[in-house]
Amino acid sequence: MFSVTYAQLNGWLTAFLWPFVRILALMATAPVLGNRSLPLRVKIGLSAFITIIVAPTLGAMPQVTVFSAQGVWIIVNQFLIGIALGLTMQIVFQAVAATGDFVGLGMGLGFATFFDPQASSTSQVLASYMNTIAMLVFLVIDGHLQMIGALLATFQSVPVAANILGAPGWRTLANFGGMIFSAGLLLSLPVVAALLITNLALGILNRAAPQIGVFQIGFPLTMLMGMLLLQLMIPNMIPFFSRLFAVGIDEMGRVAMGFR
Template identity: 70%
Template sequence: MLTVTYAQLNAWLTAFLWPFVRIAALVATAPAFSQSSVPARVKIGLAAFITLIVAPTLGALPVVTVFSAQGVWIMVNQFIVGAALGLTMQLAFTAIEMAGSLIGLQMGLGFATFFDPSSNASSEVVSRYLHTIALLAFLALDGHLQVINALIGSFQSVPIDAALLSAPGWRTLVQWGGAIFSAGLLLALPVVVALLVATLSLGILNRAAPQIGVFQVGFPVTLMVGLLLVQLMLPNMIPFFAHLFDLGVDAMGRVAGSLAPHP
C-alpha cells in the first residue's frame, strides 16, 4: 500500500509551487506572454510546463511548510522576482511605444487613437503600429526563448529563499528604465527632426506667400512626410529592435544578480 507522509507532500508541493510563482509572474508581465489575447489557461499551462522542467534542477529548497508565514513570504519573494524580470523586458516595448507616440504627435496623429486590448486603454495609431512590428520581431528573433532562458538562469542568481531582496536590484531596474527611454527618444529623433524642419518650412512659406493657405495643406504634407520617413526607417528598425532586446536580456541578468540577497 502506497503511503505518503506530510513531509513528503510538503516537499513536493514546495518544489513545484515556489518556482511556479516566479515563472507565472514573469509570464503575466513579460512581452508576448502577457498579451490579453493569450488565454489565461494557456498562460497558466505554460508556466506549469516550464516549472515541471525547471523544478528538478533547482536542488535543495528551504525546509519550510508551504502555507506557513515563512512559506508565504518565500512565495511573495518569488512573485516579486518574476514580476521584476518581466517588467525589465517590458520596458523595451514601452520605450518603442513612447517613440511611436512622439512620432504620431509630430505628424498630427496624436488624436488618432483606438482601444488597445493589451493595455485596456487608448493607444495612438503609430505607437500601436511600432509595437506590433516590435512584437513580431521579438518572436522572429526568439526573444521569448531568451527571456525564458534568462528566467531559468535567475534561479542560480536569486535562489529560492526567505531572505530579503537587495535594494541595488531596484536601483538597477530604475537605471535600465532611464537608459531604455533614452533609446526610445533616439528612435523617434530622425522623424521628429525631419517633421520639425517640414513644419518650419511651411511656416516660412506661409510668411512668404500667405495666399497659398498653409493651414489647408500643412496637415497632409506633414502626414505624408511622416509616413514616408517611417517607411524609410523600417529596414533599420529591426536591427535596432534586436539590439534593444539583447540589452533587455542582459538587463534581466543584471537585475536578477542585483536582487540576490547579500550573505
Template identity: 70%
Template sequence: MFSVTYEQLNVWLTAFLWPFVRILALVASSPAFGDKSLPIRVKIGLSAFVTIIVAPTLGALPQVTVFSAQGVWIIINQFLIGVALGFTMQLVFGAVQAAGDIIGMSMGLGFATFFDPHSTGATDVMSRYVYMIAILTFFALDGHLQMLSALIQTFQALPVSANVLGATGWRVLAGWGSTVFNAGLLLALPIVTALLITNLALGILNRAAPQIGVFQVGLPLTVITGLLLIQLMLPNMMPFFSRLFDGGIAEMGRVVAGMH
C-alpha cells in the same frame, strides 16, 4: 497500498509551487506573454509546463512548510523576482510605445486614437503600429525564448530562499528605465527632426505665398512625410530593436545580481 505522508506531499508541493510562482509572475508581467489577448489558461499552462521541466534541476530547496510564515514569504519573494524581471523587458516595449507617441504627435496624429482592449484604454495609432513591429521583431529574433532562458538561469544566480531581496536590484531596475526611455527618444528623433524641418518649410511658404493655403495641405503633407520616413527607417529599426532586446536580457541578469 500506495500512501503519501504529509512530509512527502510538502516536498512535492514546494518543489513545484515556488519556481512556478516566479515563472508565472514573469509570464504575466512580460511583453508578448503578458498581453491581455492571451488567455489566462494559456499563461498558467505555459508556466506549469516550464516549471515541470525546470523543477528537477533546482537541487535542494528550503525545508519549510508551504503555508507557514516563512513559506508564504518565499512565495512573495518569488513573485517579486518574477515581476521585476518581466517589468525589465516591459520597459523596452514601453520605450517603443513612447517613441510611437512622439512620432504620432509630430505627424499631427495625436487625435488619432482608438480603444485598445489589450490596454483597456485609448491608444495612439502610431504607438500601436510601432509596438506591433517591435513585437513581431521580438518573436522573429527568438526574444521570447531568450527571455525564458534568462529566467531559468536566475534560479542558479538567485536560488529559491526566504532571504530579503536586496535594494540594489530595484535601483538597477529604476536606472534601466531612464536608459531605455532615452533609447525611445533616440528612435523617434530622426522622424521628429525631419517633420520639424517640414513644418518650418511650410511656415516659410505660408509667409512667402499666403494664397497657397498651407493650412489645408500641411496636415496631409506631414502625415505622408512621416509615413514615408517610417517606411525608410524600417530596415534600420530591426537592428535597433535587436540591441534593445539584448540590453533587456542582459539587464535581467544585472537586476538578479543586485537582488542577491
C-alpha cells in the same frame, strides 16, 4: 501499499510551487507572453509545463512548510521577482511605443487614439503600430525563448529563499526605466528632425505666400512625410530592436542579481 508522508508531500509541493510562482509572474507581466489576448489557461499551463521540466534541476529547496509564515513570504518573494523581470522587458517595449508617440506628435496624429486592451487605456495609433512591429521582431529572433532562458538562469543566481529582494534590484529597475525616453527619442530622432524641417519650411512658405493656404496642405504633407520616412526606416529598425531586446535580457540578469 503506497504511502506518502507529510514531509515528502511538502517537499514535492515546495519543489513545484515556488518556481511556478516566479515563472507565472513573468508570464503575466512580460511582453507578448503576457498579452491579454493570450488565454489565462495557456499562461498557467505553459508555466506549469516549464516548471515540471526545470524543477528537478534546481536543487534542494528551503526546509520550510509551504503554508507557514516563512513559506508564504517565499511565495511573495518569487512573485515579486517574476514581476520585476517581466517589467524589465516591458520597459523595452514601452521605449518602442514612445517612439510612436514622438513621431505621431510630429506628424499631427496625436489625436488619433484608440482603446488598447493590453494597457487598458487609450494609445496613439503609431505607438500601437510600432509596438506590433516590435512584437513580430521579438518573436522572429526567438526573444521569448531568450527571455524564458534568462528567467531560468535567475534560479542559479538568485535561488529560492526568503531573505532576498534587496533594494539594489529595485534601484536597477528604476534606473533602467529611463531608457523609455532615451531609446525612444534616439529611434524617432530622424523622423522628428525631418518633420521639424518640414514644419519650418511650411512656416517660411506661409510668411512668403499666405495665399497658398498652409493650413490646408500642412497636415497632409507632414503626415505623408512621416509615413514615408517610417517606411524607409523599417529595415533599419529591426537591428535596433534586436539590440534593445538584448539589452533588456541582460538587464533582467542585473535586476535579479540586485535582489540577492
